Amino acid sequence: MPIRTFIFDFDGTILDTESQDFVVVDEMWKAHDQLLDLTEWRKGLGTIGGFNPFDALEARIGRTIDRAHWKAHNHQRLLEHCSAQSLRPGVTALFDYARAHGITMTVGSSGNREWVHRWLHEHNIFQHFASIVTSNDVTAVKPSPEIFLTVAANVAAHPADCLVFEDSAHGVTAATRAGMRSVAVPIPALVDAWMPDAALRLRTLADLTPAELVARVNAAPLPTEA
Numbered sequence: 001m002p003i004r005t006f007i008f009d010f011d012g013t014i015l016d017t018e019s020q021d022f023v024v025v026d027e028m029w030k031a032h033d034q035l036l037d038l039t040e041w042r043k044g045l046g047t048i049g050g051f052n053p054f055d056a057l058e059a060r061i062g063r064t065i066d067r068a069h070w071k072a073h074n075h076q077r078l079l080e081h082c083s084a085q086s087l088r089p090g091v092t093a094l095f096d097y098a099r100a101h102g103i104t105m106t107v108g109s110s111g112n113r114e115w116v117h118r119w120l121h122e123h124n125i126f127q128h129f130a131s132i133v134t135s136n137d138v139t140a141v142k143p144s145p146e147i148f149l150t151v152a153a154n155v156a157a158h159p160a161d162c163l164v165f166e167d168s169a170h171g172v173t174a175a176t177r178a179g180m181r182s183v184a185v186p187i188p189a190l191v192d193a194w195m196p197d198a199a200l201r202l203r204t205l206a207d208l209t210p211a212e213l214v215a216r217v218n219a220a221p222l223p224t225e226a
Helices: 017-031 038-042 053-061 067-083 091-100 113-122 146-154 169-177 210-219
Strands: 005-008 104-108 131-133 162-166 181-184
Touching (some): 005 091, 005 146, 017 038, 017 053, 017 067, 053 067, 091 104, 091 210, 113 131, 146 162, 146 169, 169 181
Parallel strands (some): 005 104, 005 162, 162 181
């Protein structure tokens, strides 16, 4: 079936907030003379509860830390880092392609509503999306398919007509469970990480023209989950 709806993950896919999160959390760990394990940090990407940097740090050093201080400090540092980021390569071209070809654009994110809306407004792209579904709108986040199925229902789209853009294994798994094809575009910290099968796996969304990307996805079979 031809693609009629684009569903963009947000963190790491539209804007690389995740790499900035690693930098900030790593700063906190270094302040406590500890080295943050990239493999452990990756477990938290695209979901909720996969990795808690405060719990892990306290377990490592064997004592509690001033969480209120560090949460406020880390949040401010993350805002500073994210404010300096541009949209990930190829994203704007896909927006232009979608508008020119009548493809509905949506967002399906495990992030919270305040966070996602903040940055969509910051980059003046909020108005492009017919539906924006976040963790506030569902009972289960990725790898559950609920976010993507809710997006599809909101715009009266069949899952087979949807294409999901994702950077995390949790997100690609959710797309597969929803019966949707996906394009995996991992952030630099995930380029060597395991990723479920997707219709395409690219370094960035600028690796192909939007027309080439959509043509390849349209030729790919719908996902099946064992």
